[in-house]
Amino acid sequence: MRSRSHKTLSGGILLLASLLALPAFSAVTPWASLSPVQREALTPLASQWDTLPENQQQKLLALTKRYPQLTAEQKQRMHSRIEAWSKLTHEQRVQARQKYTAFSKLPPDKREEVKHMVRQQEAEKKAAANAPVAAGEAATTTSK
Amino acid sequence: MNTPLNPEEIRQLLNRSAERIEPSVLSKLTEARSRALAAQKVAAIAPTLAGEKFVAYFRPQEDHRLLYLGMALILILTLFSSTSYWEQISGPDDDELDIAILTDELPIEVYVD
Numbered sequence: 001m002r003s004r005s006h007k008t009l010s011g012g013i014l015l016l017a018s019l020l021a022l023p024a025f026s027a028v029t030p031w032a033s034l035s036p037v038q039r040e041a042l043t044p045l046a047s048q049w050d051t052l053p054e055n056q057q058q059k060l061l062a063l064t065k066r067y068p069q070l071t072a073e074q075k076q077r078m079h080s081r082i083e084a085w086s087k088l089t090h091e092q093r094v095q096a097r098q099k100y101t102a103f104s105k106l107p108p109d110k111r112e113e114v115k116h117m118v119r120q121q122e123a124e125k126k127a128a129a130n131a132p133v134a135a136g137e138a139a140t141t142t143s144k
Numbered sequence: 145m146n147t148p149l150n151p152e153e154i155r156q157l158l159n160r161s162a163e164r165i166e167p168s169v170l171s172k173l174t175e176a177r178s179r180a181l182a183a184q185k186v187a188a189i190a191p192t193l194a195g196e197k198f199v200a201y202f203r204p205q206e207d208h209r210l211l212y213l214g215m216a217l218i219l220i221l222t223l224f225s226s227t228s229y230w231e232q233i234s235g236p237d238d239d240e241l242d243i244a245i246l247t248d249e250l251p252i253e254v255y256v257d
Contacts, residue, residue, distance in 0.1 A: 059242075062239045063239060063242055063243050063246070065239070066239075066240075066243050070243075070247060074247035075247075077246065077247050077248070078243075078246045078247050081246050081251070081252050082246060084252060085242070085245075085246060085252060088256060092256050092257070093242070095255075095256065095257065096245055096252065096255035096256045097238060097241045097242070097245070097255075099254075099255040100241060100244065100245050100248070100255050101241065103250075103255075114250075115249060115250060118250055118251070118254055122251075
């Protein structure tokens, strides 16, 4: 009697574990089976899509739900960032969400200040990156 | 007045009674006993993972120790993989945040170390 209940309990535990693990072993979604909207939203990942783990695919597919409502500029931003985003670890994404949430709670003027600082830094970086090219061009013109 | 019997007296009484049993009855009883013991053995080797109050334990039996260990290993691996899977999957709130980060004015490098 007791052994039967043990058997049932063991079976129950294994069944529950299998059900919990089932999605973890489910098949990946091939690129060809995505809808046109999903494909458009995930275009930067087209070449690597079929190699991505199933859970990551599901996560990225969830992001495409709001894609049709985005402005052209937002779509462009999403395209330029989604590959880098897909390569982040789970912990990095959690951290990014926390930072974004914290940033969103700042007063508007503070947020604008930070945005201004970031824009300035980016402009400086761009200028620094273009400087050697510009210098090279100037040197060529002078020598002529 | 009946006097209480001690275990030794009971054993002797049973032995004396057994000596008087006919050989055919005795062989049937022996057979029944063997069958009962065999049935008990089968019941005892059933995989046992949980005991009283649902505390997992192993009943050490040489023949099935490997089976128990295998079961436990499968269970641990399955639970581990499923836990890490569900951890990766985030809720709708996270999806909203993710899309906000991906389309925000600020680059994602600002939010990622």
